Amino acid sequence: MLEYVTALQDGTDFTAIPNLWVKKDGKIFKNGIRPNLEDLDSLPFSDKELVRPFPHLWKDGIGYFMTARGCPLDCNFCFNHAQREIESGPNVRRRSAENVIRELKECKEKYGFRYIAFQDDIFLLQPRWLKYFLPLYRDEIRLPFHCHSIANLIRQEEHFQWLSEAGCIRIFFAIETGNEVTRRQLLNKTVKDEDLFRAAAMCEKYGIEIVSAIIIGIPGETVESALETVQKTIDTRVHCMICSFFMPYPGTELGDRARQMGLFEGNFDDEHPREACGIVGVFGHPEAAKLTYLGLYALQHRGQESAGIVSSDGRQLYTHRGPGLVADVFTESALKRLAGHMAIGHVRYSTAGSSTQENIQPLVANYKGGGLAVAHNGTITNAPIIRAELEDRGAIFQGSTDTEVLVHLIAQAGTNDFDEALFMALLRLRGAYSLLLLKADRMMAVKDPRGFRPLCLGRLGSSYVVASESCAFDIMNAEYLRELAPGEMICFGAQGPISSRPFPPAEQAFCVFEYIYFSRPDSFAATRSIYEYRARLGEQLAEEHPADADVVIAVPDSSVPAAIGYAQRSGIPYAMGLIRSHYVGRTFIEPDQAIRDFGARIKYNAVRSVLEGQRVVVVDDSIVRGTTSRKIVNMLRAAGAREIHMRISAPPWKNPCYFGIDTPKRERLIAAQASDVEMIRQAIGCDSLGFISLEGLLRVMPKTIQYCTACFTGEYPAGQAPVGTFDKQSMERIAK
Numbered sequence: 001m002l003e004y005v006t007a008l009q010d011g012t013d014f015t016a017i018p019n020l021w022v023k024k025d026g027k028i029f030k031n032g033i034r035p036n037l038e039d040l041d042s043l044p045f046s047d048k049e050l051v052r053p054f055p056h057l058w059k060d061g062i063g064y065f066m067t068a069r070g071c072p073l074d075c076n077f078c079f080n081h082a083q084r085e086i087e088s089g090p091n092v093r094r095r096s097a098e099n100v101i102r103e104l105k106e107c108k109e110k111y112g113f114r115y116i117a118f119q120d121d122i123f124l125l126q127p128r129w130l131k132y133f134l135p136l137y138r139d140e141i142r143l144p145f146h147c148h149s150i151a152n153l154i155r156q157e158e159h160f161q162w163l164s165e166a167g168c169i170r171i172f173f174a175i176e177t178g179n180e181v182t183r184r185q186l187l188n189k190t191v192k193d194e195d196l197f198r199a200a201a202m203c204e205k206y207g208i209e210i211v212s213a214i215i216i217g218i219p220g221e222t223v224e225s226a227l228e229t230v231q232k233t234i235d236t237r238v239h240c241m242i243c244s245f246f247m248p249y250p251g252t253e254l255g256d257r258a259r260q261m262g263l264f265e266g267n268f269d270d271e272h273p274r275e276a277c278g279i280v281g282v283f284g285h286p287e288a289a290k291l292t293y294l295g296l297y298a299l300q301h302r303g304q305e306s307a308g309i310v311s312s313d314g315r316q317l318y319t320h321r322g323p324g325l326v327a328d329v330f331t332e333s334a335l336k337r338l339a340g341h342m343a344i345g346h347v348r349y350s351t352a353g354s355s356t357q358e359n360i361q362p363l364v365a366n367y368k369g370g371g372l373a374v375a376h377n378g379t380i381t382n383a384p385i386i387r388a389e390l391e392d393r394g395a396i397f398q399g400s401t402d403t404e405v406l407v408h409l410i411a412q413a414g415t416n417d418f419d420e421a422l423f424m425a426l427l428r429l430r431g432a433y434s435l436l437l438l439k440a441d442r443m444m445a446v447k448d449p450r451g452f453r454p455l456c457l458g459r460l461g462s463s464y465v466v467a468s469e470s471c472a473f474d475i476m477n478a479e480y481l482r483e484l485a486p487g488e489m490i491c492f493g494a495q496g497p498i499s500s501r502p503f504p505p506a507e508q509a510f511c512v513f514e515y516i517y518f519s520r521p522d523s524f525a526a527t528r529s530i531y532e533y534r535a536r537l538g539e540q541l542a543e544e545h546p547a548d549a550d551v552v553i554a555v556p557d558s559s560v561p562a563a564i565g566y567a568q569r570s571g572i573p574y575a576m577g578l579i580r581s582h583y584v585g586r587t588f589i590e591p592d593q594a595i596r597d598f599g600a601r602i603k604y605n606a607v608r609s610v611l612e613g614q615r616v617v618v619v620d621d622s623i624v625r626g627t628t629s630r631k632i633v634n635m636l637r638a639a640g641a642r643e644i645h646m647r648i649s650a651p652p653w654k655n656p657c658y659f660g661i662d663t664p665k666r667e668r669l670i671a672a673q674a675s676d677v678e679m680i681r682q683a684i685g686c687d688s689l690g691f692i693s694l695e696g697l698l699r700v701m702p703k704t705i706q707y708c709t710a711c712f713t714g715e716y717p718a719g720q721a722p723v724g725t726f727d728k729q730s731m732e733r734i735a736k
């Protein structure tokens with residue numbers, strides 16, 4: 001800060017000062033992190049004049065002071081343990097007693113303070129320092145004070161005596177929760193109940209008040225356990241209780257755990273953009289629902305929040321939907337109830353609207369034209385505008401998904417001809433939609449005019465199947481026929497499949513990320529093998545960013561083909577240096593003992609025998625926020641890698657996607673904030689970093705397709721990007 005202020009005063013450049021994030025030309029540049037300052041006495045005293053104009057910060061004659069920085073404890077809800085991972089140098093540092101006393105004396109004389117508040121995270125660390133400091137304070141300052149601690153750090157009676165004699169009238173003890181097991185095992189705070197009661201008794205004996213600090217809303221807390229906390233604070237005879245609400249912080253164990261438990265929308269450090277949805281349809285087969293189930297199972301990678309199937313026997317629709325994975329949502333009996341020869345299914349990861357029961361697809365509605373079910377992959381970017389219009393006209397919405405506007409538009413189209421109503425409704429939509437619709441007597445498959453998201457057609461004997469990816473056909477033993485064309489609509493009904501292209505022609509914008517990351521490598525996208533093109537990306541990457549290395553590894557699974565391609569082109573052997581666990585579900589029970597980087601560790605583990613002493617090329621398919629890349633680099637170094645050269649088979653991701661992929665806002669994309677690749681490399685901590693170029697990417701991709709590359713270039717296909725602010729919560733806000 002001093003360096004910054006000095007630079008401002010002198011009019012010199014301040015943009016490269018470590019620890020600062022600097023906004024310049026509309027971009028935020030994150031400078032590197034400076035080692036911790038060890039000698040706190042070298043700092044000038046804090047300038048209290050700065051807060052004097054603010055009466056709420058300057059009242060009752062209270063002076064606020066710090067004697068130390070840092071905290072050695074591992075409470076896993078607190079930023080301190082996360083900060084220790086990125087900082088260098090000693091974490092806990094303390095000023096000399098003389099230095100603190102000098103500042104206190106100066107301020108007492110100048111400002112007339114009558115009470116001192118020591119705001120150190122844990123004032124009662126280092127008994128030897130306290131033993132020296134407290135008598136000095138008593139003799140030279142002679143003012144009442146309070147301080148913060150945890151109960152098991154102050155065990156000896158003489159420490160309470162020193163405090164009392166020096167003028168301590170109040171100690172803030174952070175007990176967080178009244179449940180000892182939760183406190184010790186979930187929060188990783190080592191305080192036992194007996195520590196609390198002993199400290200309370202000592203405080204009472206020496207006339208020191210206790211203020212307890214508790215947290216409400218800890219993951220897994222019930223009303224009963226919250227009341228237990230209140231009771232525990234009453235039992236310790238506290239004078240006052242400070243109650244905070246649990247706030248999950250990025251980089252903290254408990255923040256990650258809260259996210260894994262699905263306790264809040266979004267994420268801190270999504271290492272990859274998330275695919276939005278997968279859809280499957282079967283027409284003309286006596287076991288349509290079972291085949292759809294198999295297809296959804298194969299498409300599980302496209303969405304894990306919920307799954308659903310709607311079937312038809314020609315007379316009515318049958319529905320089964322629920323939150324969770326396909327294998328958890330459907331039972332044998334549930335599938336039996338899904339009668340009929342046609343069915344559509346959906347797996348969901350939400351990009352618009354939250355993960356509530358009403359938003360689980362296929363959406364089902366009854367209107368004057370009968371029952372209708374809709375399964376959608378993509379994002380309708382003008383849905384907020386359409387919904388507002390429809391609600392003005394009296395429409396009542398059940399949920400908050402963008403897809404629901406389509407159902408209302410069909411119902412309000414003013415024609416009894418379903419195909420015509422559907423077409424009129426679709427003409428209103430902007431953005432990305434690959435759709436399956438089911439009525440009692442027909443199934444429809446539709447792709448938007450730009451063809452953002454994949455949708456392919458297959459055949460199983462005399463039956464037809466439609467799916468987001470061809471891997472769904474393999475599990476059904478169906479034959480892949482072709483990709484639907486952009487703007488194509490196929491009606492499967494009594495007359496067999498009838499294809500039409502009713503929309504005005506538009507330039508194709510197939511999502512290039514389907515090739516890079518989203519689709520399974522054993523699928524075909526737009527008739528081309530994903531595996532083959534992903535491997536070619538690796539080859540191109542090796543040409544553009546060679547490395548002097550001993551081994552090539554992948555961040556599994558999606559990057560494996562690119563890593564193999566890199567190895568083949570570079571001649572460096574490929575090995576499995578990272579193993580990924582595939583079997584972690586939402587119900588996973590975490591160990592009681594907190595483990596650093598738990599989220600990353602549970603997903604990946606490094607293979608020491610591959611990495612030790614080696615110069616490693618690690619290939620990944622994207623960097624979004626950069627936090628997981630940094631964790632992977634740390635993991636590889638901890639496993640003995642000598643050098644780490646990161647290679648990314650996509651260009652830098654600088655812009656949010658509005659077409660069916662859940663990505664963070666621009667401010668959270670590391671490539672959008674960094675001024676260059678070197679800055680990203682520093683943030684991640686690898687020895688070298690290389691992204692495939694956009695030109696290189698397009699050189700490799702099939703030439704018969706036009707691609708959307710907006711997340712790299714910011715050039716969104718004309719007329720398809722949303723107007724105004726648009727994110728995953730836009731529909732939610734309107735619904736509210």
Ligand code: SF4
Pocket residue numbers: 452510511512513514656657658659660661708709710711712
């Ligand atoms: S913006 Fe990126 S992720 Fe989204 S559709 Fe375009 S290429 Fe795909």
